[in-house]
Amino acid sequence: MSKKTIEVVVNGRTHRAEVPARRMLSDFLRDDLFLTGTKRGCETGVCGCCSVLIDGEVIKSCLSLAVHADGHEVTTIEGLAVDGVLHPVQEAFVNHGGLQCGYCTPGFIMTTVAMLNDNPNPTEDEIRHGLNGNLCRCTGYVGIVESIKAAAEKLRGN
Amino acid sequence: MNKPEISNAFTTVGRETPQINAIEKVLGKAVYSADMKMAGMLHAKVLRSPHAHARIVGVHTEEARALPGVHAVLTGDDTPTRMTGIHHKQHRILAAGKVRFIGEEVVAVVAEDEETARDAIDLIRVDYEPLPEVFDTGEALRAGTIEVHDGSGNLACEYNVVRGDVDAAFAQAALVHEDSYETHSQYAGYMEPMATLAWRTSDGRLHILTSTQTAFLQRMRIADAVEMPVSKVRVIQATVGGGFGGKTAEECNSLICAWLATRVDRPVKFVNSRLDDFQGCRSSPPEKIWIKMGVDKDGIIIAKEVKIVADCGAYEGLAGHVLQVSTVRSDNMHRYLKNVRLNGKLAYTNNPPHGALRGFGGPQAAFALNSHIAVMAEKLGLDVVEMLKRNAIKSGDTSVHGFQIGSSGLSECLDQVSDGIGWDSKKTRPKDIGVKRRGIGFGTAIHVSGNREMGNWDGSTVIAKMAPDGRVTLMTGECDMGQGAFTMLAQCCAHELNIPLSQVTVLPTDTDMSPYGHGSIASRVTILAGNAAIKAAREVRERLLTLASEKLGVPKEDLDMANGEVFAKSPAPNQKIPFGDLARLHIYRAGGEALQVTATYDPPTFLAMATPEQYGNVAPGYSFAAQAAEVEVDTETGQVRVLETFVSDDCGKALNPLAVHGQTCGAAVMGIGWALYEQMRYEDGRLLNGNFADYTMPTADSVPYIQSGIVESMEPNGPYGAKGASETAIVPGAAAIANAVYDAIGVRIKTLPITPEKILAGLRAKQAAQDASGASR
Ligand code: FES
Ligand code: FES
Numbered sequence: 001m002s003k004k005t006i007e008v009v010v011n012g013r014t015h016r017a018e019v020p021a022r023r024m025l026s027d028f029l030r031d032d033l034f035l036t037g038t039k040r041g042c043e044t045g046v047c048g049c050c051s052v053l054i055d056g057e058v059i060k061s062c063l064s065l066a067v068h069a070d071g072h073e074v075t076t077i078e079g080l081a082v083d084g085v086l087h088p089v090q091e092a093f094v095n096h097g098g099l100q101c102g103y104c105t106p107g108f109i110m111t112t113v114a115m116l117n118d119n120p121n122p123t124e125d126e127i128r129h130g131l132n133g134n135l136c137r138c139t140g141y142v143g144i145v146e147s148i149k150a151a152a153e154k155l156r157g158n
Numbered sequence: 159m160n161k162p163e164i165s166n167a168f169t170t171v172g173r174e175t176p177q178i179n180a181i182e183k184v185l186g187k188a189v190y191s192a193d194m195k196m197a198g199m200l201h202a203k204v205l206r207s208p209h210a211h212a213r214i215v216g217v218h219t220e221e222a223r224a225l226p227g228v229h230a231v232l233t234g235d236d237t238p239t240r241m242t243g244i245h246h247k248q249h250r251i252l253a254a255g256k257v258r259f260i261g262e263e264v265v266a267v268v269a270e271d272e273e274t275a276r277d278a279i280d281l282i283r284v285d286y287e288p289l290p291e292v293f294d295t296g297e298a299l300r301a302g303t304i305e306v307h308d309g310s311g312n313l314a315c316e317y318n319v320v321r322g323d324v325d326a327a328f329a330q331a332a333l334v335h336e337d338s339y340e341t342h343s344q345y346a347g348y349m350e351p352m353a354t355l356a357w358r359t360s361d362g363r364l365h366i367l368t369s370t371q372t373a374f375l376q377r378m379r380i381a382d383a384v385e386m387p388v389s390k391v392r393v394i395q396a397t398v399g400g401g402f403g404g405k406t407a408e409e410c411n412s413l414i415c416a417w418l419a420t421r422v423d424r425p426v427k428f429v430n431s432r433l434d435d436f437q438g439c440r441s442s443p444p445e446k447i448w449i450k451m452g453v454d455k456d457g458i459i460i461a462k463e464v465k466i467v468a469d470c471g472a473y474e475g476l477a478g479h480v481l482q483v484s485t486v487r488s489d490n491m492h493r494y495l496k497n498v499r500l501n502g503k504l505a506y507t508n509n510p511p512h513g514a515l516r517g518f519g520g521p522q523a524a525f526a527l528n529s530h531i532a533v534m535a536e537k538l539g540l541d542v543v544e545m546l547k548r549n550a551i552k553s554g555d556t557s558v559h560g561f562q563i564g565s566s567g568l569s570e571c572l573d574q575v576s577d578g579i580g581w582d583s584k585k586t587r588p589k590d591i592g593v594k595r596r597g598i599g600f601g602t603a604i605h606v607s608g609n610r611e612m613g614n615w616d617g618s619t620v621i622a623k624m625a626p627d628g629r630v631t632l633m634t635g636e637c638d639m640g641q642g643a644f645t646m647l648a649q650c651c652a653h654e655l656n657i658p659l660s661q662v663t664v665l666p667t668d669t670d671m672s673p674y675g676h677g678s679i680a681s682r683v684t685i686l687a688g689n690a691a692i693k694a695a696r697e698v699r700e701r702l703l704t705l706a707s708e709k710l711g712v713p714k715e716d717l718d719m720a721n722g723e724v725f726a727k728s729p730a731p732n733q734k735i736p737f738g739d740l741a742r743l744h745i746y747r748a749g750g751e752a753l754q755v756t757a758t759y760d761p762p763t764f765l766a767m768a769t770p771e772q773y774g775n776v777a778p779g780y781s782f783a784a785q786a787a788e789v790e791v792d793t794e795t796g797q798v799r800v801l802e803t804f805v806s807d808d809c810g811k812a813l814n815p816l817a818v819h820g821q822t823c824g825a826a827v828m829g830i831g832w833a834l835y836e837q838m839r840y841e842d843g844r845l846l847n848g849n850f851a852d853y854t855m856p857t858a859d860s861v862p863y864i865q866s867g868i869v870e871s872m873e874p875n876g877p878y879g880a881k882g883a884s885e886t887a888i889v890p891g892a893a894a895i896a897n898a899v900y901d902a903i904g905v906r907i908k909t910l911p912i913t914p915e916k917i918l919a920g921l922r923a924k925q926a927a928q929d930a931s932g933a934s935r
Contacts, residue, residue, distance in 0.1 A: 030193075034195075035186070036190075037185070037187065038186070039190070039349070039350070039399075040192070040351075041349045041351065041432070041850075042432045042849065042850045043431065044849055046850035046851050047349060047850055049349055076186065077184075077185065077186030078185070078186050078187075081185060086181070086184065090185070091184075093184050094176045094180040094181060094184055095176055097176075097816045097820045098184075099177070099180060099183055099184065100177075100400075100641060100642065100817075100821075101348070101350070101397075101399045101400040101639065101640020102180075102183030102184075102188050102397065102640065103190065103348070103349040103350040103399030103400060103640070105183050106184075109184060125859075128858040128859035129859050131857065131858035132857055132858065134857075135349060135850065135857065136349065136858075137346075137347045137348055137349055137400050137828065137855065138349075138400055138640055138641075138820070138824045139823060140822075140823030140824040140825070140826055140828075140864050141827065141856075141858040141864075142819070142863060142866070143816075143819070143823070144858065145863065
């Protein structure tokens with residue numbers, strides 16, 4: 001199997017690694033870099049548990065090859081908190097019932113971070129629409145929507 | 159339990175409280191089974207049967223064995239001959255001799271990595287001799303049909319319950335109505351597929367880290383199946399990514415992984431792919447339900463006859479219990495019902511096995527029952543909410559099956575929902591006549607909080623330990639599967655000791671260390687483990703006060719505690735002593751020991767399942783719920799959209815409203831999914847939609863903002879009045895939606911799910927009937 005050397009900045013740290021050409025980004029993050037916060041729920045691009053940011057855009061890391069991240073910046077759930085201080089989206093998910101079992105949570109949080117970057121003041125419809133690529137079985141989405149509203153408000157400086 | 163007079167400035171009871179492990183979850187640091195790695199760890203994969211019923215005549219594994227990196231290729235013949243299962247022990251760890259459903263595990267491979275294991279699976283050839291198959295329950299139970307299990311007649315179990323004089327009551331009834339309903343199977347759909355890591359240690363013990371709701375039941379079952387003494391098997395609960403009934407003692411991922419670890423010298427990890435999970439899971443049993451009901455002129459339900467035939471699939475598992483619940487439980491909602499005749503039959507088929515799922519038989523029964531009541535209310539010219547309220551069981555009642563209802567907020571739930579959704583105005587507004595038509599409907603539910611069914615014990619034990627720094631660690635055999643059980647236990651303990659929640663740690667279940675517990679099933683943890691935690695914390699409190707009294711020379715009555723200190727109340731001098739000092743004092747004295755308390759709460763309930771009458775109070779508390787749904791039906795496309803829904807849950811007392819609302823909303827959405835579009839589609843026993851693209855679970859924009867209300871009926875047996883709150887809300891939704899669809903377009907859907915095809919067919923039939931009656935006039 002052909003291998004390729006890639007250089008990826010993950011959560012601010014540069015990693016050089018030799019990876020098989022068919023290695024998925026999710027596997028690279030979880031199994032090679034031990035960043036297991038990124039989850040696998042379907043590995044077919046539907047559930048969103050594996051969502052990460054590449055250069056600020058949210059993608060499904062189970063559908064993306066590790067080699068495609070070469071030369072790019074990847075942010076995973078482990079990269080959001082700064083010096084132990086939660087990112088406002090993380091904080092909101094804690095306080096507003098945005099999680100129960102927590103398995104979908106990293107994916108929802110990464111999707112939210114990207115969503116609020118694009119649209120700092122989304123309506124509820126826009127929030128729900130923006131969550132189309134993520135499944136949660138526990139919350140019925142109410143707590144997640146509330147969390148995102150609260151995070152948006154905090155990020156806007158209110 | 160009565161509440162003693164204590165000061166509790168630090169309490170979180172009744173306050174919105176984030177889960178105690180929420181921060182590790184948002185940081186991505188919570189460790190789920192699949193996240194664990196061990197040195198030398200190998201990976202397992204299984205080959206599943208492509209036949210619904212076939213004899214295994216040859217398994218060719220040579221090529222797979224020869225593949226570099228493959229450590230073991232094992233078949234059913236390698237597994238212990240002992241059968242495994244819940245009541246009926248019906249299958250081996252891997253299928254031997256015969257397969258009985260498509261997806262049954264036939265061969266397992268253990269290899270250096272997952273890819274090699276997958277490649278090896280592709281190299282295995284199994285020769286099957288197909289056998290006649292049966293998929294329909296009616297056919298399965300007919301004499302002369304092939305048998306899934308020899309000598310069974312395909313009848314897995316049957317329940318018959320008769321109370322009162324049903325025929326006389328029907329004769330007296332002002333209105334009698336009968337009809338049939340059908341429900342389909344739902345997949346648990348937890349986001350974390352089953353995953354297990356198992357290893358042996360040099361002392362020969364087997365350790366299993368897995369995603370489970372019931373660690374101790376798993377230990378028992380695995381030890382039995384792999385033929386090891388129970389004490390040599392250890393099950394450790396990892397962080398669980400959702401369970402919903404699907405991660406109890408029925409799933410086979412952990413069983414197979416545990417056994418594989420006894421066959422190779424290195425740790426083995428087995429992570430289900432989503433397809434594995436769909437094919438290997440136990441989904442809810444589909445049921446055909448016939449109801450005949452008699453009511454008096456005021457709409458009081460006085461007689462009921464029910465016949466249910468449920469599809470067990472290939473192996474019984476917990477499906478028998480599920481059917482028992484579908485058969486009897488909903489009767490207990492109606493206070494005047496004294497005459498019932500019930501029959502439930504569970505049929506083996508070559509469909510994949512069915513079993514436990516959130517609601518545990520309740521949703522099936524509630525769909526039929528609430529649909530039926532809506533029809534009868536209309537025939538009587540009664541408002542259905544009024545009819546439901548007239549029949550609603552009340553606190554202090556004993557139901558037809560002997561349930562002693564300590565607390566019932568069913569009527570209050572109905573009122574709250576009715577107000578919340580604006581029932582009166584929506585009910586009376588002019589009917590829509592355009593393409594899109596709105597309608598509104600109601601459903602109600604009862605659920606248990608605990609259920610005496612295993613041995614004659616439905617207790618729960620909590621160990622509370624105070625460390626020399628004054629912090630408390632709780633140990634329990636119940637599991638947190640994401641619902642927040644550990645947070646609830648910490649809240650109870652912190653409340654009793656008047657300390658911040660952060661001073662309490664709850665350890666995940668480890669069968670080597672935790673006290674025995676049945677686990678997180680039957681909505682039992684809050685009422686049972688909650689009481690045990692309170693009892694344990696009160697004993698800790700007592701010991702702290704005794705020691706502090708000695709130490710400070712102040713009478714116990716003059717002492718109180720807050721924020722990790724015991725202090726003398728005024729007017730005594732302002733003396734105090736930290737918990738840590740007391741915990742050390744508890745050890746370091748002649749005859750001392752570490753401050754550790756074990757407390758058990760076993761509720762005053764009755765093992766009705768074991769008696770022929772099946773009569774008695776099975777649970778220390780019963781939860782209730784009501785739900786209204788407003789839908790919009792597109793008469794051109796047949797699409798149904800839920801515009802608004804309001805669910806009220808009588809959970810006794812909401813110890814943590816954040817968690818209760820979360821459970822209610824999650825359950826309600828799962829109910830909407832089941833009612834409208836989640837369907838495991840089978841063709842001759844083959845699952846056609848074993849992935850999330852085709853098995854469509856609700857997304858954020860397919861459901862409305864769930865409005866959730868809490869009714870606090872204060873259960874006398876409950877910890878601070880609480881009952882279970884995690885399952886009730888999945889029960890009423892499907893009926894509420896079906897009733898709303900009827901209200902919108904006059905078409906009654908009696909077979910779930912409510913698909914656009916069924917809506918359009920119903921509209922056509924209605925039109926044809928109208929045309930025919932028009933023509934004949
Ligand atoms: S694991 Fe990537 S979308 Fe589900
Ligand atoms: S919190 Fe469990 S799946 Fe979303």
